[in-house]
Amino acid sequence: MTLDYPTLKWIHILSSTLLMGTGLGIAFFMWMAHLSRDPRTVAATARVVVIADGLFTAPAVVVQFATGLWLTQLLHLPLTTFWVKTALVLFFATGACWLPVVWLQIRARNLARQAAAAQTPLPQAYARVMRWWFWLGWPAFISVIAIFWMMVHKPL
Structure with missing residues (x-):
């Protein structure tokens, strides 16, 4: 498949927007449910959060990586270029935080379901799950912000 540069860049920007928006939305709704301390609210919210990660976040991650690499090829930009290399390191650091977060969201959902069913x-x-979830979210969020900065400023 061949795409022109503006279309590929648009897809890359669109997927980054989806990734950031979904990430912030998921974090907000999960945290608000957590603050309620209501097992039914947490269970219902975490169920939707897990679905959203599968439907939106995971595909956006794949598209983001693929279009980013494709753009570097189109521009004949070596992966060793400082800002590209740094963005890639931050991308994988984000993933290293996000993968456990997905598992933690599933665990939180299951624990909340059990508590709701038992009315406890x-x-x-x-x-403990939510403490890990919270603290893993910060480096991922900061990394994504730094990636956006790298994409715009392209420091040498």
Whole structure:
């Protein structure tokens, strides 16, 4: 398949927007559900969050990586170019945080479902899961912000 540069760049920008927007939306709704301390609210929200990660975040990650590499080829830009290499390192650092976060969201959903079914408060294991979820989210978020900066400023 051949795409012209503007179309490929548009797809790359669109997927980055989807990735950032979905990430922030998921984090917001998951955190608000967590603050409610209501197992039913957490279970329902985490169920939707897990679905959203599968439908939006995961495909955007793939498109982002593929179009980024494709753009470097079209521009004859070596992957060793400082800003490209840095963006790639940050991209993989984000992924290293995001993959456990997906598992943690599934775990939080399951723990909340169990508590809701038993009509009990959220267990201590849930609190540990959400602590990890919270702290893994920050380096991923900061990395994505830094990638956006790299894409715009292209420092040598």
